[in-house]
Amino acid sequence: MLEDVDGLELIRTAIEMDASDIHMTVGQRPYMRCLGKLQAMRSTSLTESFIAGFIARLFNDSQQEKLAADRELDASWTYAGRRFRVHAYYQQGFPAMALRLLPERIPALTELELPAAWQKMKELDKGLLFVTGRTGSGKSTTLASFIQEVNREKACHIVTLEAPIEYIFKPDKCFISQRELGKDFISFPAALRGALREMPDILLVGEIRDAVTLQTALTAASTGMLVLATLHSGSAVDTVLRIEGMFPTEQRDSIRALLSEVLTGIFAQQLVPDLTGGRLAVSEVLLAVPAVRSLIRQGKYGQLYSQMLSHQDRGMQTMGTAAKHLLQAGRISSETYARLTAAEHAGGLV
Structure with a gap:
């Protein structure tokens, strides 16, 4: 022993x-x-x-x-x-x-080799942005990298609500308040409501686990701030399905309407072995262009996949598209590619 x-x-x-x-x-x-x-x-x-x-x-x-x-x-x-x-x-x-x-330092977005669409997200000043994935998919690191770059590039007020606080940010151009569940606040819904009175430009919600927290985050995003949040879901389509599924049937029409108004994007990522060493984040990207907003409002989630394919010039991509590029570049194995695209093949999507 x-x-x-x-x-x-x-x-x-x-x-x-x-x-x-x-x-x-x-x-x-x-x-x-x-x-x-x-x-x-x-x-x-x-x-x-x-x-x-x-x-x-x-x-x-x-x-x-x-x-x-x-x-x-x-x-x-x-x-x-x-x-x-x-x-x-x-x-x-x-x-x-x-x-x-956790990594010794917060890596830059370029170091993480994240999709180019992330650079455009730094220009946002309102809306709701999701980073999704299973436990251990690098969601916290991605969001920390994003916040760190905003902190270095423009003056704004950032509030984070975390359970627990993972990365410590050193204020640069931003005023930053990092709050931890159990130490600095009692519940996410109450802390979200309180954060509205703190007037942040960017509000990070460490993880959305229930309908009350989600409803409050949607409301916060509708007031004119940028809300960053994580969910445990495997793909962009899974994410909108899970969001709707958190609410009873009689509320879903209004939730779809609100989500279609405030959503800015969904980045669904997985961490996979990199043939050049280490691990690599692979991301699916759904951005809230007008056609996507319309489909979400109508609950036509099955058509979101085709939107990701047809708007690649605007920064969108499916997991299959991202995996194919990495396979061709010699970054992932054929086994990893097959695993990443299994869900799309099963659904007849690729």
Whole structure:
């Protein structure tokens, strides 16, 4: 069994190996994820005292009390100059942890090789912009990169609502307020309503998980500010379907109408292995041109795919189109290409 003193050694190992995630639970070996692949860090299992000791090192008394009461907790932690997003939880009655290592610095949009449409997004002064994808798809890093570039290029007021705060922004040309759930505000809907009185130019909502938060974000976007938000959805079409699905049937017509008015774009991304080393973000892009707004208003989501194909000159692209370009450039394998395009093939879209 590993002794408690080895906790920081595991963290140092993960940093040295450039891991993206660390997983710890009682009775199992600790694991880390490198380049998307899970691998054991040790040959011996972790004890309950090891996990409990590590939790005591990472969390203050009030956080530990909340974990004991709620049986899960999200927080951020800094060690050796690196930021971590920490999720503590219980499984089979024992404490467990998942730690996400954030990049040492906020990368530029060009470094992330994101679609050119992102540069145009910096010109926006109102509307609702979604970055979507599964857990670990790089949504937070993409939004942090966007905010950092805005911070360097123009004067505006930025408010972020996060759970927890991941990247720390150093104000440059912008006035920035970063607020954390549980520490600086109690609930996302209440914080969103409060943010309206703070008069931000840009409002970041870390994650939309329920209809009340979504409704408030839509309302905020309609008041003349740029709202940035994330959702767990796999594609642009999945995103609008999920948005509508959060509301009861009798509200969906009005939600579609409001969404069609305030939506500026949806960037649905995945992280995949890059044949030149590391991982690469692949994005589907749906921009709210008049035809797209009309289709959303009418609920004709099945036609959005054709809009992405026919408006590539305006910066839109399907996941299949993006994957094809990367395959031809030698950046991804044929297996990765097949996985990225599987949903489109299944639906008869490509």
